[in-house]
Amino acid sequence: MTRATGIRSYVIRQARPVDIPAIRAMQERSMWVLGGDFYAAAEIADFLTQFGTMDDAIVEEGHFFVAEDHRGAILGSGGWTRLRPAYADALGSRDAEWPSVRGVFVDPAATRHGVASEIMLRTERMPSSTEFKCSI
Numbered sequence: 001m002t003r004a005t006g007i008r009s010y011v012i013r014q015a016r017p018v019d020i021p022a023i024r025a026m027q028e029r030s031m032w033v034l035g036g037d038f039y040a041a042a043e044i045a046d047f048l049t050q051f052g053t054m055d056d057a058i059v060e061e062g063h064f065f066v067a068e069d070h071r072g073a074i075l076g077s078g079g080w081t082r083l084r085p086a087y088a089d090a091l092g093s094r095d096a097e098w099p100s101v102r103g104v105f106v107d108p109a110a111t112r113h114g115v116a117s118e119i120m121l122r123t124e125r126m127p128s129s130t131e132f133k134c135s136i
Helices: 017-035 041-051 056-061 115-129
Strands: 002-004 009-014 064-069 074-081 100-106
Touching: 009 115, 017 041, 017 056, 017 074, 017 100, 056 064, 056 074, 064 115, 074 115, 100 115
Parallel strands: none
Antiparallel strands: 002 009, 009 064, 064 074, 074 100
């Protein structure tokens, strides 16, 4: 799907393993620039050192998307996975296999253009054909 905005056009597509370095660079830039208003630099640095931004296996699962502009630049990312995040133990989570949305980031230069919304729409539609366990 191609989406045109006031300053850019982009497509949402499945991420490929070859995209991982560009995805990571965009995610780290997003954390530093957009997260800087909410977290101290030391907190961001510690999080990135301990956990990074994403697990490469999410891309290989096939449920992870990127927004890509006409030049091939990654403007955003996100998807869903059944994999436990690296930070789950630190939060006290013991859930073994629960699908969750992960890795939703937008490049600071692409905010407020619907990038994350489009990625979330794609992410929400994809698991509709997959069975999930639910607890109430």
